[in-house]
Amino acid sequence: MGPVEVVFLVVIAIFGAIGVVRGWQRELGVTTMLLLALFMIEFVLTTAIGTRVESFLSGANVSDAQIVTLQSMAAVGLLLLVTFISYQGLGLVYPGTGKSSFLSLMIGLLNGYLFAGSIWYYLDRANWPLVNVTPEFTSFYKFFVQILPPEIFGWQFFILLAVAMLIIRVIR
Amino acid sequence: MFAAILLLATTMAIFGVLGYLKGPKWAFISLLILSVAFVLVEYRPDTIxxxxxxxxxxxxxxxxxxxxxxxxxxxxxxxxxxxxxxxxFTDQNENLALLLVIFSAVALGLILAAVMKSKPAVFGMIWGLAYGYLLSAAVLPLISSNPAATIPVPLLRPNEREAGAAAAQASSGLNQLFTTLAEPQNVQIIASIIGIFIIVLLLLTVRSGVKSGAKKKG
Incomplete structure (x- = not known):
């Protein structure tokens, strides 16, 4: 297993630890924000909006590889920004009593999967810009890269899940 | 190798939480103690x-x-x-001696945790995560014959260990497993399981949270 996988798996583990410390009520708020961010990214990249942006950039003599890199860097930037705001700034907190460390760990790991998994996906899609990663990937990498969030879920999944969470939060 | 990653992640998570709860002072002192033990094990195994x-x-x-x-x-x-x-301790079981030194350092750290009193802090978690990483890096090569289990530790472990035939043999089984999992029909099943798991986990958690919150208010 190469260092790229290790780095992302360690980041997911760190998110799990953060989840235990913060509690699942706060972690669910981060999950909602990450789902909304992923919806925005995927919606822009995969619908007519993305096609228009691509044709505009092609018209400005930007190559296909550069377009993919630009899209990926924008996606990674947005994810980093949203995650930073969710953890550092004012965040959505879900109601609930009790402190279940296991549940907090699970939600924390899920946040890690959504965050690190998506960044992994976009960097892989752009052939790892700015970092020196050799393309001879391991079988684990080849497997895991196929089950990353943006790879297996469409924008419909992200928005429906985020809206469902918010509706359930409001209905008593 | 997957077990090694799991062990690394678990150790980091445990000591990250412990570091947060016990504070940065304890976590830093424990990390120093473990670093000394790590250096001794890496550079002076014969002396130990x-x-x-x-x-x-x-x-x-x-x-x-x-x-x-x-x-x-x-x-x-x-x-x-x-x-x-x-x-x-002989050549056959000298790893036990080295593990004894590492676990003694961990035990000393845990005794300090019981004695020292400090407030929870995020810096404690950072030191705790580093502690978990260093502990895994020290223990994994001693309990696994697979050289691929050797985690890089900058400064403290400068020389990369060469992967040998044993590593190739040990990892071939896992490679086969991941190659099988990477087949399109398997990926589809795994993706469906992940999707269902995420939906059930999130919606049930939110629902139970809302219910418990309402009960408390009522």
């Missing part, structure tokens, strides 16, 4: 084995009456007792 064997031999000499023979000047009897004592 020699020292532990020496202590063991001394204790056994005393327990078997060697001290009395020494006091009476009967060096032949001392020699006889000494020759009957086998060294505790």
């Amino acid at each position: 084995v020699l020292a532990l064997n020496g202590i063991y031999t001394g204790v056994m000499l005393v327990l078997n009456g060697g001290l009395g023979a020494l006091a009476s000047g009967d060096f032949e009897a001392v020699q006889e007792v000494y020759s009957e004592i086998d060294p505790l």
